[in-house]
Amino acid sequence: MKRAATLLASLVLLLPAVSGGQPATKTSAAPTSQPAASGTASKTQPSANSLPLTIDSDKMERYGKASLVIFSGNVVARRDNSVQYADRLEVYMDEKGDRVLRTVSTGSVRIITKDCRTGTAQRAEYFDLDQRVVLIGNARVWQDDNVVSGDTITIYVAEDRTIVEGGKQERVKGVFYSQKDGKQDGQPAPRRAAEACTN
DSSP: OHHHHHHHHHHHHHHHHHSSSOOOOTTOOSOOOOOOOTTSOOOOOOOGGGSOOEEEOSEEEEETTTTEEEEEEEEEEEETTEEEEEEEEEEEEOTTSOSEEEEEEEEEEEEEOTTSOEEEEEEEEEETTTTEEEEEEEEEEEETTEEEEEEEEEEETTTTEEEEEOOSSOOOEEEOOOOSSSEETTEEOOOOOGGGOOO
């Protein structure tokens, strides 16, 4: 009952921030809508910024003057078929509380993207303005048998670009396998929702 109440409170608090037509967030790609060709109707897919961010946790604290909301205890955050797990999630909003600017996750951080990539780190930071996710401390990202690791992994979501940096004690490592069964008829395998990914 306590968990359900916390989830409801978080949804009421954060829903305006994710539906106000702001730039897309960490799990989104660039907007998919294209201008309609003359004489044809346009079909647009909902962008991630129009999808709700749901956060489930054991406890929630809100600091209005600091525009900060802190979720702690078995945190699970979901948006656009991506899931993030952590012990603590700090959500920094703009002064009006209309938009999530930045999030910081700590403690047993694990992310699963909608294209079934999994990442772990000691800390994860997300910056909404440039759609950048930074995994810090023993960072590791893998999909199937392919894996990269380093001290810091920075993912630019909209650009589909990743930078892996080593630390003073450890260099960047990557292991990649040829994919023979991942394609059919020259087409990539279909994407699955994060909950359907096998890890």
